[in-house]
Amino acid sequence: MPDFKPAEMMTIAAARALSNDDVCFVGIGAPSAACNLARLTHAPDITLIYESGTIGTRPDVLPLSIGDGELCETALTTVSGPEMFRYWLQGGRITIGFLAAAQIDKYGNINTTVVGDYHKPKVRLPGGGGAPEIAISCGEIFITARHQKRVFVDKLDFITSLGHGPNGEGRAAFGVHTKGPTKLITDLCVMEPDPETLAFTVASLHPGVTREAVRDETGWSVAFADSVEETPPPTDEELTVLRDLQARTKAAHAAG
Amino acid sequence: MPDFKPAEMMTIAAARALSNDDVCFVGIGAPSAACNLARLTHAPDITLIYESGTIGTRPDVLPLSIGDGELCETALTTVSGPEMFRYWLQGGRITIGFLAAAQIDKYGNINTTVVGDYHKPKVRLPGGGGAPEIAISCGEIFITARHQKRVFVDKLDFITSLGHGPNGEGRAAFGVHTKGPTKLITDLCVMEPDPETLAFTVASLHPGVTREAVRDETGWSVAFADSVEETPPPTDEELTVLRDLQARTKAAHAAG
Amino acid sequence: MARIMPLGEAVAQCVTDGASLAMEGFTHLIPHAAAHEVIRQGRKDLTVMRMTPDLIYDQMIGMGCVAKLIFSFAGNPGVGLLRRLRDAVENGWPRAIEIEEHSHAAMANAYEAGAAGLPCAIFRGYRGAELKRVNPNIKSVICPFTGEELAAVPALNPDVAIIHAQKADKQGNVLIEGIVGVQKEAVLAAKAAIVTVEEVVEDLRGLHPNLCILPHWTVDCISVVPGGAHPSYTQGYYPRDNAFYTEWDAISADRDGFLAWMDEHVLKSGPEDFARHAGKGA
């Protein structure tokens, strides 16, 4: 087993969840790394869409922002903002929406708006951006986040975008009929919603990670699937391609 | 005074009503000839828009259809159908909408839908196309039509697009706040709405045309302005430019 | 995922009796070859929609393929009326057809709403116009901020969209240039889409970033039919055959003349016969 960092395992596990036929709405940061890693390994024909309007983009380095020139230069086509949100996202054409989270609860609801009271926030976060509609319009949602207690909270300060409902009442209660969050991929494990409770439950632990470690960093009383697997470790190819991508990215952004 | 045909006088009188600063939504047929004549004479910078999506077009020959290739090739830009009707027409950016009519009443309401009953028509006409919204969204409307009793009727079989209301009740009654039809240019005369009654009233008679001739071809009891002018006859330049345009057009379409 | 296949196969795969069909093209890029194929395959009871039904819908109506027409301007552009459509509406020949009539703005907005996955479109339209009296699919909504009443029409979501375009690439991405009309919207609004193209090129990437391109995963079937828009035109390939549009007025003037023309030029012909109208790529 090659040597790897937890963040690398997270990105690689997320990449594996994507297939060649997916049309993926990509958030910036870890989702972008995972989506492009998938494209550069097992899913060369995956369609990546960034909310800046770039469709079918194939960046050689990871963009720093959601709208770097590289995304447009390598895209099949670049459309306007209204068209992106109307025809492509709301039109129901996206199979996977890939989100990051500042706070997430056990039902996959996400907060990226405020810590504390909305009107008197302790920390004013950037806000929802595309997430409220990505969360409801894509076929399903993958979420990726560092596994930390301040992120994996029992109760969100604010619901920016819908998961399976604040009380796990399910999405239909909100008139939403897409699948919602089906995978939560962290640097410790992969979680999936329990079919009954809809609460995120550990499906596989990354190599070397204990149940205790997951419990320590999860703000809710975390459940484990009946048979928890070990996440297959990164392959040499996966690690090499990811590290090359990140090295190219670092060099390009430093030069900028 | 050069020799000219009534149809030429109509086109020339219509062209004169347009100015260099106008942004004009152009219908096919006589309106197209008038708008391009204006562009080739006194209004070289007039903006012509055809509902096919072509903006700022400068055709060398008159298009046979509303979407001939010539319109696109000479346009500043060509936009999609939804954008044309949303941003450009409904957006209130057009100063003059130029319409033709199969039937028109004295208040400038137009029928291009059916002769006879809608559900059992005697003649099924093409329908409204862009006209219902051109009639309400443009700053004002010019209408051009051959002056014939079967066109200038007392009562329309069907109101395809709004003028000043079926009973001259004014446009505000329909929630419309643009000026509506301000000029009706025929091969006999130029008519304008009476400020009180809103009924089209003869403002000027083309050279050689009598009041009797107008009365004979008008299906309503036509009024004349207090001082009816004589329409200035075509100038040599106007006639030459129009005839050249029509000759080029004829040659191009025969060759097509 | 787009597959490149002969037009006959594409139509057989996608178009069934009773289907709703949008064959769009605003004067430019009208899919004549595909319409002829639908007629040859003898499809019946179709609901056909189009902003500007012209010769191809006149032909389909005259051949009895059509049960219902949704439209906003039914004319032979620059020439006059559609005689086969008139015969169907006025006399029920060869069969009565139902019509649902809108304005251009309504149809364009309805396709846009269809592409955008919305159930309806709202716009400022139809004020003082009588169509809303005869078309129950024209309703209204009130703006919750200003109280203004706006017109509403249902989204158009055809079972099948069929369009003609300049080019596809080998992956099945499609490029449309020039007067683009509502073709992109019709394809995105439809459950299935067929695109006939003048030619297939290696790759559409690297052209200008903001062109009108349909990704391969939005299209089902691509058929290479050079000249397939004739007598309409394909910008960059061949001009509009204005003379034919004028001729059509005489061809369609009576039923027998129409049927004879259709027999020779449609029933006994094939997509390959359009090739003689094809021009050079740009």
Next chain:
Amino acid sequence: MARIMPLGEAVAQCVTDGASLAMEGFTHLIPHAAAHEVIRQGRKDLTVMRMTPDLIYDQMIGMGCVAKLIFSFAGNPGVGLLRRLRDAVENGWPRAIEIEEHSHAAMANAYEAGAAGLPCAIFRGYRGAELKRVNPNIKSVICPFTGEELAAVPALNPDVAIIHAQKADKQGNVLIEGIVGVQKEAVLAAKAAIVTVEEVVEDLRGLHPNLCILPHWTVDCISVVPGGAHPSYTQGYYPRDNAFYTEWDAISADRDGFLAWMDEHVLKSGPEDFARHAGKGA
């Protein structure tokens, strides 16, 4: 009708205290030079709107120009939070600001509605999301055909839109290429519009027919400011200065450091200082 004039004149003519202002650009083509000019002219009590307020709004807020912010994502893209915005929202420094918060979909639809002359936009949005609890400008309408409840937001119609673009021609027509965002919509929705451009060329006609072009009669003022989008980028001219976006995090970390930077790089500078960032035309 567009007139070409110096940026200082354009801003002085169009932007008044208390005006509502949309300075759009989605990562690409952000009008930095124009924002600096607004700050230099000392405008106050502005309502500023933008999908992605980043450095320029952070600067305007930190300099006390802003009374209200309408937005959907307020971050330093790829870097983190906006520290001057946070200081205003969390601590009221240098003044308290009102915020009206939406999603990207809502803002994009609201600009689209503004450009389309509609009072509101409808879309399928905000379901299960809490913003509608805190933003009274999120309402709903019922589809009259299906009964589905859709979200509604008021159209955005700023007093002034300011954008940066690649080129204008001598008549004042403007070309925008690449990631075009909502710039066309912002200009068409606004009562007045200023466009800064990299260069003026003879004529934009004859390029591809379907490019994103604003006709001269939709724009009021055009100012030639090469490099005017730096540290954002202009496709075909110069790349994004990613290093500066990272630096901004430190520059804006405390009030004094921020004010010192603004004094040197904005108050004591001018549009011509952007020229050193300009690149070559495509």
